[in-house]
Amino acid sequence: LTGVQRQRHVIHFPFLREAYLHDPVECVARAKAKHGSEGGLLEARRKSLVRKAKLAETNKRKRAEHARLCEQRRATLKAAIKARKLELRDDSLLCNAYIERGEGDPADIANFMLEERWLYSNTIYRDTLRKIKYDFHTNKDGYWPPDDYRMEMDQLRFEAKQETIWWYVTNGKANRVPASLLERLGGVARIELDMFASEICKFMGLWEYHQTGALMKQIEEQLEAFKAGSAATLVLPAIWDDLHTWASRLCDILGVLHLETYGNLRERPRIVVCRSEEEQRRQREQVEEERRIAEQETRRDARQQLEEFMAGTAERHVFPPMPDNLRNLVHRLCNDLDLPHHETVESRAGRRVVVHRRGEEERRRREEEREEQRIAEQMANVREQLEDFIAGTAHQLFLPPMSGKLRHQVHILCEVLNLHRHRTSGRGRWKRVHVLRNSNKVKAKRKTKKRKSKPKRKQRPTRDPVSQ
Numbered sequence: 514l515t516g517v518q519r520q521r522h523v524i525h526f527p528f529l530r531e532a533y534l535h536d537p538v539e540c541v542a543r544a545k546a547k548h549g550s551e552g553g554l555l556e557a558r559r560k561s562l563v564r565k566a567k568l569a570e571t572n573k574r575k576r577a578e579h580a581r582l583c584e585q586r587r588a589t590l591k592a593a594i595k596a597r598k599l600e601l602r603d604d605s606l607l608c609n610a611y612i613e614r615g616e617g618d619p620a621d622i623a624n625f626m627l628e629e630r631w632l633y634s635n636t637i638y639r640d641t642l643r644k645i646k647y648d649f650h651t652n653k654d655g656y657w658p659p660d661d662y663r664m665e666m667d668q669l670r671f672e673a674k675q676e677t678i679w680w681y682v683t684n685g686k687a688n689r690v691p692a693s694l695l696e697r698l699g700g701v702a703r704i705e706l707d708m709f710a711s712e713i714c715k716f717m718g719l720w721e722y723h724q725t726g727a728l729m730k731q732i733e734e735q736l737e738a739f740k741a742g743s744a745a746t747l748v749l750p751a752i753w754d755d756l757h758t759w760a761s762r763l764c765d766i767l768g769v770l771h772l773e774t775y776g777n778l779r780e781r782p783r784i785v786v787c788r789s790e791e792e793q794r795r796q797r798e799q800v801e802e803e804r805r806i807a808e809q810e811t812r813r814d815a816r817q818q819l820e821e822f823m824a825g826t827a828e829r830h831v832f833p834p835m836p837d838n839l840r841n842l843v844h845r846l847c848n849d850l851d852l853p854h855h856e857t858v859e860s861r862a863g864r865r866v867v868v869h870r871r872g873e874e875e876r877r878r879r880e881e882e883r884e885e886q887r888i889a890e891q892m893a894n895v896r897e898q899l900e901d902f903i904a905g906t907a908h909q910l911f912l913p914p915m916s917g918k919l920r921h922q923v924h925i926l927c928e929v930l931n932l933h934r935h936r937t938s939g940r941g942r943w944k945r946v947h948v949l950r951n952s953n954k955v956k957a958k959r960k961t962k963k964r965k966s967k968p969k970r971k972q973r974p975t976r977d978p979v980s981q
Contacts, residue, residue: 586612586619593619597627624693631691637680642673672711674698679708702766706759713755728752732760736767736786745792751781753834754864760784774800782836804838811839815846822868823850829869831857840866888919895923899930902948910948920946 548554590611591601602608607625610616632638646669657665675698681690682701698704710729714722732749739747749760757773761784764771770787785800787793815832822830832843840856843866847854854868869877895912902910912923923946932948 582615583612586615590619590622593623594626597623599623599626599630602626624691624697628691628694628697631694632674632677635677638673638677641676642670645669645673671698675704675707679704699766702762706762706766709762710759713759725756728756729759733763736763736769739786739788740767740769745788746796747786749784749786751783753781757782757784772797772800774803781834808839808842811835811842812846815843819846819850819852819868823852829867832866832868834865840864888922891915891919892922892926896926899926899932899948902950903930903932908950912946912948914945920944 544554545551548557587601590608594601605626607617607622611619611622646666649665649669674694678687678690678695678698678701681687682704687695687701695701695704714725717725728750732752735747735749752760761771761773764784764786770790770793771784772787772793774783774785785796787796818830818832835843844854847866847868852868853871854866857865857867898910898912915923927946927948932950
């Protein structure tokens with residue numbers, strides 16, 4: 514009907530809509546011009562009706578076939594769910610997707626429903642998930658795009674599942690966890706590795722946390738590619754001690770052979786991954802040769818640095834982070850040269866050897882003695898305050914701000930004196946210890962006053978409006 518004259522018509526009831534009225538004479542003329550005559554027009558109309566009837570029959574057959582398949586899938590899924598003592602849910606997206614479109618596997622869907630029922634009926638999982646979500650909304654406020662927020666929530670649920678299963682494993686109750694849930698999360702070894710990784714990143718800043726996560730992801734991708742490829746060896750990047758342990762455990766989980774190289778004062782140790790035992794034996798021989806050379810270089814460099822330190826005027830000298838064997842070598846050199854030395858532990862760099870002069874060692878010892886004496890005096894004062902608090906009737910006691918070492922001893926003293934309700938308040942390094950009396954003792958010592966009952970008010974006599 515392109516080009517046919519038409520008239521725009523607006524219908525206001527029952528709702529606003531538009532319709533077009535075409536000229537019937539012009540429509541018939543165009544149909545005759547297209548089909549040749551009135552007979553051709555009738556034949557085209559008949560063919561259109563036949564095609565429409567065949568299409569309706571085909572759609573009816575497809576709908577019947579789809580209904581038959583849906584009933585068959587429903588029966589299969591219902592049997593798989595009933596085998597796990599569950600019921601088919603009409604509001605489940607997984608169940609509806611399998612019944613309507615055949616997406617997924619009935620056994621996997623039934624296992625997933627069993628896992629979710631076990632998790633959400635578990636108090637540990639619910640409390641852990643609530644705590645993780647609270648920390649997320651407290652520390653990471655602001656606008657999140659919907660897709661990013663959904664991915665972050667999925668990650669939080671995954672972490673809550675891992676912590677719940679890890680609680681059952683550490684308490685000797687791993688047999689209570691569904692086997693499919695353990696298999697889905699990679700097994701106990703993988704969960705233990707992820708919990709170790711979370712402990713590594715627990716006290717990191719935001720930038721360091723993202724850098725560590727990217728490095729872990731890079732190492733895992735390299736190991737997966739090596740396992741799927743044909744290369745003979747793979748050398749992982751130089752990493753610090755905790756992440757070094759994480760990478761070694763990951764190699765054990767993936768089932769690849771690996772060994773550790775020896776570092777020196779200028780280079781950290783690395784992990785070499787091998788494909789065969791023969792290659793591992795050859796790499797081990799090479800590593801032993803490198804270890805001998807590294808120890809010689811370390812001995813020479815360390816002795817040179819110590820001689821420069823003895824000839825100079827610096828109060829102390831700090832060596833870079835080193836593995837255990839090289840640190841022991843530096844300690845032996847310090848003993849040979851009669852230099853005081855000790856080790857210091859840092860969060861990411863690892864252990865360092867600190868060398869100082871004899872006078873510095875004496876000064877450091879005197880400072881430690883003064884610190885211990887000051888803590889002993891403060892502890893005596895705190896003990897007197899706690900004993901007076903126990904003998905008195907006060908409900909709470911605020912101790913003055915104190916350092917972490919002193920706070921730890923105060924908490925131990927509260928446990929000894931049977932003051933179970935004590936907590937820390939304040940911000941920063943110096944915090945206060947808030948001691949509360951036991952609630953049962955408070956109720957026993959609190960004086961209860963008998964409440965006087967109020968006299969009842971006299972009711973006014975009601976007046977009858979009819980009598981008035």
